[in-house]
Amino acid sequence: MRGDVALDAIREVPCAVASAPAGYAATAPHQPRRIAVGWDASPEADEALEWAVQLAERTAGEVRILHVGDLPGDGTRLEAVCRAAADRVPATSQRLEGEPQAALSKVEDADLLVLGSRGRSPLRRVLGGSVSADVVHHARCPVVVLPRGVQAPVETTA
Numbered sequence: 032m033r034g035d036v037a038l039d040a041i042r043e044v045p046c047a048v049a050s051a052p053a054g055y056a057a058t059a060p061h062q063p064r065r066i067a068v069g070w071d072a073s074p075e076a077d078e079a080l081e082w083a084v085q086l087a088e089r090t091a092g093e094v095r096i097l098h099v100g101d102l103p104g105d106g107t108r109l110e111a112v113c114r115a116a117a118d119r120v121p122a123t124s125q126r127l128e129g130e131p132q133a134a135l136s137k138v139e140d141a142d143l144l145v146l147g148s149r150g151r152s153p154l155r156r157v158l159g160g161s162v163s164a165d166v167v168h169h170a171r172c173p174v175v176v177l178p179r180g181v182q183a184p185v186e187t188t189a
Contacts, residue, residue, distance in 0.1 A: 047082075051173040063142035063173075064092035069135050069166070070112070070124075072103055075147030077112070079177050083145040084116050093121035095141065099131040132165035139171045148178045 068083045070076040080096065087094050094116050102109055109124055116122035127134035138144050146163045163176045 047175050047177045048167075049173060049175045050167045050170070052171060055173060062090040062092070064090050065095070065140065065142045066090075066092050067095045067097050067138055067141035067144045067172075069131070069144065069146045069162075070096045070098050070109070071131075072098075072108055073147065073149070075149050075177070075179055077147075078179070079145045079147035080112060080116065082175075082177055083143075084119055084122070086143075086145075087120040092142075093123075096122065096124040097127055097135065097138065098124065099127045099129065099134045131162045132169070135162070135166045136169035137171060141172050144170060144172055144174045146174060146176050148176050 063086065066083045066087050068076070068080050070080055080094070083094050086092065096109070096113055096116065098109060113122055113124045135144065135146070144166070146166060148161065148163045163174075167174050167176060
């Protein structure tokens with residue numbers, strides 16, 4: 032999905048929503064191996080990270096945990112979640128500068144960007160303003176937005 036259809040889906044559906052930039056299908060890898068995750072120490076970001084790690088396990092991929100600006104506390108929680116992810120797949124963390132929407136939208140060196148969504152009240156959905164919706168609208172790479180409580184990627188068999 033792309034554009035307004037993707038934005039409407041993010042606001043309304045209770046499942047993960049994927050969006051890719053125009054023309055992406057022509058250059059897409061068979062499976063995402065470079066998986067970036069927007070992480071802000073929220074429960075939704077933790078769920079997105081777990082989803083990304085499980086996908087990386089299935090695709091022999093790697094995870095890069097992206098955070099924008101300063102994190103609560105002294106950064107030990109980020110170090111801990113990065114170590115836990117690295118016990119399962121190659122994992123690193125990277126600090127981005129600027130506003131979350133702009134910084135995450137500029138991610139290019141990933142096959143997939145995974146974001147958690149806090150979900151919004153009906154009024155907030157109408158007004159918009161979520162980081163995930165803005166990133167989907169402007170992203171340079173494919174994005175998956177996971178609403179609260181979404182389970183791990185579906186396992187496929189050949």
